[in-house]
Amino acid sequence: MLTVDIIAGARPNFMKIAPIVHAIDADQSSIEYRLIHTGQHYDAKMSGDFFTQLGIPEPHYNLGAGSGSQAEQTGAIMRGYEQVLQTKPSDLCLVVGDVTSTMACAIVAKKAGIDVAHVEAGIRSGDRTMPEEINRLVTDAITDYFFTTSAKANESLRTAGIDDSAIFFVGNTMIDTLLKNIDRLRKPDFFDEQSLISGNYIVITLHRPANVDKPENLATMLNAIAESANGLPVIFPVHPRTRKNLEQLPQLPECIHVVDPQPYLQFIYLVKNAKAVLTDSGGITEETTVLGVPCMTLRDSTERPETVTMGTNELIGTSVSNIPPAMQRLLAGQWKSGQVPPKWDGKTGARIVEILKQLQVASQTRTNAA
Ligand code: UD1
Numbered sequence: 001m002l003t004v005d006i007i008a009g010a011r012p013n014f015m016k017i018a019p020i021v022h023a024i025d026a027d028q029s030s031i032e033y034r035l036i037h038t039g040q041h042y043d044a045k046m047s048g049d050f051f052t053q054l055g056i057p058e059p060h061y062n063l064g065a066g067s068g069s070q071a072e073q074t075g076a077i078m079r080g081y082e083q084v085l086q087t088k089p090s091d092l093c094l095v096v097g098d099v100t101s102t103m104a105c106a107i108v109a110k111k112a113g114i115d116v117a118h119v120e121a122g123i124r125s126g127d128r129t130m131p132e133e134i135n136r137l138v139t140d141a142i143t144d145y146f147f148t149t150s151a152k153a154n155e156s157l158r159t160a161g162i163d164d165s166a167i168f169f170v171g172n173t174m175i176d177t178l179l180k181n182i183d184r185l186r187k188p189d190f191f192d193e194q195s196l197i198s199g200n201y202i203v204i205t206l207h208r209p210a211n212v213d214k215p216e217n218l219a220t221m222l223n224a225i226a227e228s229a230n231g232l233p234v235i236f237p238v239h240p241r242t243r244k245n246l247e248q249l250p251q252l253p254e255c256i257h258v259v260d261p262q263p264y265l266q267f268i269y270l271v272k273n274a275k276a277v278l279t280d281s282g283g284i285t286e287e288t289t290v291l292g293v294p295c296m297t298l299r300d301s302t303e304r305p306e307t308v309t310m311g312t313n314e315l316i317g318t319s320v321s322n323i324p325p326a327m328q329r330l331l332a333g334q335w336k337s338g339q340v341p342p343k344w345d346g347k348t349g350a351r352i353v354e355i356l357k358q359l360q361v362a363s364q365t366r367t368n369a370a
Pocket residue numbers: 010011012040041042043044046047067068098099100101131132207239240241
């Protein structure tokens with residue numbers, strides 16, 4: 001029996017682990033898992049609602065790491081996970097994505113002699129000012145099994161000297177979750193209250209430090225979006241990090257409707273029915289690509305270039321002067337339509353489990369040799 005620790009810590013992790021957990025449960029074979037929630041995100045709106053809606057079981061461990069600086073959070077997660085492994089080791093640590101929990105648990109496992117599998121390995125923005133890019137680089141430097149979402153990720157790993165035998169091009173678990181839930185999306189309560197009309201409103205999400213940590217930058221960006229939206233309502237589900245800075249702004253443009261962070265089924269409902277999404281998230285650009293919804297990324301780089309070359313996403317950048325011309329093209333009906341990248345087909349969780357069943361991990365090799 002292979003015991004796999006599945007690590008989840010922050011909101012974007014939850015939709016990535018759900019299909020893996022479900023595929024292991026469905027397989028009922030040689031794998032058992034321990035679900036480890038690091039506690040990086042802890043509010044119901046950032047965490048618990050996702051477990052409930054996506055049918056993810058209660059975690060076996062909650063490390064209760066909570067908020068803090070990058071180092072405080074990393075340290076708390078590392079201490080918590082080390083204690084778990086000291087009490088009862090596992091055979092494999094499976095981490096997903098690029099959040100602090102991903103990197104912290106990968107380091108702890110590897111130092112304890114436990115192999116690491118990284119789901120969404122190999123993607124790179126090239127922007128080392130982003131904490132996520134550091135998390136990707138560090139995690140992949142010590143990963144043993146690389147599960148990838150794109151040809152570009154495979155190429156980056158090969159260029160970094162990773163042997164082909166360790167790279168598994170499996171597709172995108174976040175898209176498994178999207179396709180599985182597409183027929184059970186939920187209209188948010190405020191949709192009718194605010195008289196929103198499908199195809200006739202914009203969704204924005206902003207939480208990157210570069211965009212939101214200086215209230216004056218946030219204000220300039222929101223004003224530019226509001227002015228170019230041509231009267232369309234702009235729905236802004238606000239991440240806790242952004243809310244703190246938003247509260248310092250004197251007044252928001254009238255068309256901007258601030259709402260709480262949305263549970264998964266409500267958020268995807270909003271995105272699916274939007275005219276367009278403006279975001280600084282990476283994961284959302286994958287969802288808009290599959291949903292065929294126009295997307296503007298308010299960043300200067302992306303670690304998911306296939307959403308631009310194949311999908312509906314365009315890199316608009318962080319300069320607000322780029323927003324009006326892009327909005328004009330959108331409103332004139334001139335936005336590109338896109339294609340879905342290979343293997344983003346809803347079957348990635350099952351592919352990962354098939355591969356996990358065949359791995360010869362370090363702990364087993366040690367046991368066999370003893
Ligand atoms: C993290 C991830 C980011 C991801 C984002 C999605 C890292 C480095 N960043 O950023 O990649 O896109 O999550 O949401 O891992 N807070 C709460 N309640 C919570 C969680 C956080 O109020 O449940 C507050 C914290 O007090 C903190 C702020 O939100 O002030 C930021 O949280 P943090 O986990 O540090 O990073 P995120 O910005 O959420």
